[in-house]
Amino acid sequence: MDRVSTLFLKVTILLIGLAVLALCIFGVPWFARESTDRFPAYSLYSVLAAIYAAAIPFFIALYQAFKLLTYIDKNEAFSDLSVSALKYIKYCAVVISLLYVAVMPFLYIMADTDDAPGMIVIGMVVIFASAVIAVFAAVLQKLLKNAIDIKSENDLTV
Numbered sequence: 001m002d003r004v005s006t007l008f009l010k011v012t013i014l015l016i017g018l019a020v021l022a023l024c025i026f027g028v029p030w031f032a033r034e035s036t037d038r039f040p041a042y043s044l045y046s047v048l049a050a051i052y053a054a055a056i057p058f059f060i061a062l063y064q065a066f067k068l069l070t071y072i073d074k075n076e077a078f079s080d081l082s083v084s085a086l087k088y089i090k091y092c093a094v095v096i097s098l099l100y101v102a103v104m105p106f107l108y109i110m111a112d113t114d115d116a117p118g119m120i121v122i123g124m125v126v127i128f129a130s131a132v133i134a135v136f137a138a139v140l141q142k143l144l145k146n147a148i149d150i151k152s153e154n155d156l157t158v
Helices: 002-035 039-074 080-114 117-157
Strands: none
Touching: 002 039, 039 080, 080 117
């Protein structure tokens, strides 16, 4: 049963990665073509650059999550490799959040130009979701590190 749940999560990670890759290949260029006449160029290109820049740490975090699930499959969940994977996931989430914080003024300009406050809400959702993921990964990293320390201490006493 344990392998089935990790397999399900691995397939889910793969599908999320493919969906975001498809959006990066097809969705963002379509949005850029449709929006060139409505938004100022400096604002539009800044947002597009931030979206593509945020895709890099997103895919790194997905790869680290996939590695973490592989460690769980190999019964190496309580290892320094898992702590390292959680650390990278935390850093990637922080980078994504900071990228979107930096691009929020440009999103505001675009939303003000198009009279669409939903753009700001989408930006805020991405910022807060990545911040929550970063905090959750940091808590899990600390808990896992403490569990590894306790396990190694118990191995030394026995």
